Amino acid sequence: MTTVNHDMGETFERLRFYPRQLISADDLNDEQEYHRQKLREHNRLLHGWGVVCGCDVQAAPTGAKPWQVRICAGYLLTPQGDAVSIRAEVLFDLADCFLQSKDPCAFARPCPPVTRRTLEQNTVYLAVRFVECQSRPVRTAPAGCSCDEDGCEYSRIRDAYEFCCLAELPETHKQPAPDCGTLLTHPRLVPCPGCPQDPWVVLATIELPESPRTAIEQVDPLQNRRQLYGTALLQDMIQCLDGR
Numbered sequence: 001m002t003t004v005n006h007d008m009g010e011t012f013e014r015l016r017f018y019p020r021q022l023i024s025a026d027d028l029n030d031e032q033e034y035h036r037q038k039l040r041e042h043n044r045l046l047h048g049w050g051v052v053c054g055c056d057v058q059a060a061p062t063g064a065k066p067w068q069v070r071i072c073a074g075y076l077l078t079p080q081g082d083a084v085s086i087r088a089e090v091l092f093d094l095a096d097c098f099l100q101s102k103d104p105c106a107f108a109r110p111c112p113p114v115t116r117r118t119l120e121q122n123t124v125y126l127a128v129r130f131v132e133c134q135s136r137p138v139r140t141a142p143a144g145c146s147c148d149e150d151g152c153e154y155s156r157i158r159d160a161y162e163f164c165c166l167a168e169l170p171e172t173h174k175q176p177a178p179d180c181g182t183l184l185t186h187p188r189l190v191p192c193p194g195c196p197q198d199p200w201v202v203l204a205t206i207e208l209p210e211s212p213r214t215a216i217e218q219v220d221p222l223q224n225r226r227q228l229y230g231t232a233l234l235q236d237m238i239q240c241l242d243g244r
Contacts, residue, residue, distance in 0.1 A: 040081030050228030057204035061215035079196040082130035105160035127200035
């Protein structure tokens with residue numbers, strides 16, 4: 001599993017093909033990366049980032065796991081423009097970051113156990129970020145003579161995601177509300193937003209009980225969540241406002 005970092009200030013280059021050209025694996029990977037970077041830039045500058053749909057978070061305690069929550073399927077865009085598709089329900093234990101899911105692309109960030117003694121406050125933030133994981137290992141042909149041992153390489157990369165329990169709200173979620181008066185009445189040039197370095201998207205704000213043996217109850221999926229409305233939903237909202 002690898003974490004993807006984006007330098008949005010770099011210049012994008014795509015391959016130029018010509019007759020009798022010798023193409024390597026690096027060339028083909030660069031060709032893929034060009035289109036992926038352009039899509040990230042499109043998502044980030046034209047659409048923004050946040051939870052598009054779904055991703056509800058509910059308390060799901062059991063006798064053995066009183067701090068367990070359920071994360072429902074959904075879709076979101078990260079601050080860097082990567083798309084995250086949570087395709088199956090996820091059970092996540094806040095006490096030890098243990099994850100259960102039928103989705104092979106779901107991961108949990110390794111972290112020490114979360115207890116009341118290790119936290120300055122009882123509020124935590126359940127967040128998700130985009131990662132990649134390698135799959136489908138295959139044998140590779142030996143580079144030298146036939147007596148060399150065969151190597152192994154992964155032949156696929158899957159778009160995956162990783163959950164984490166954060167003790168502090170990311171700075172990306174602390175932006176002030178827009179000045180509607182200035183935005184609607186004064187024409188101005190719109191500056192391009194910068195690319196945040198923090199990859200996390202908060203899905204829920206959770207209040208932990210005083211005792212690790214007490215079942216969790218206070219899970220708020222709306223507080224501190226950055227919502228990103230799709231075009232169809234925006235059209236419905238405009239029609240409702242117009243009808244009103």
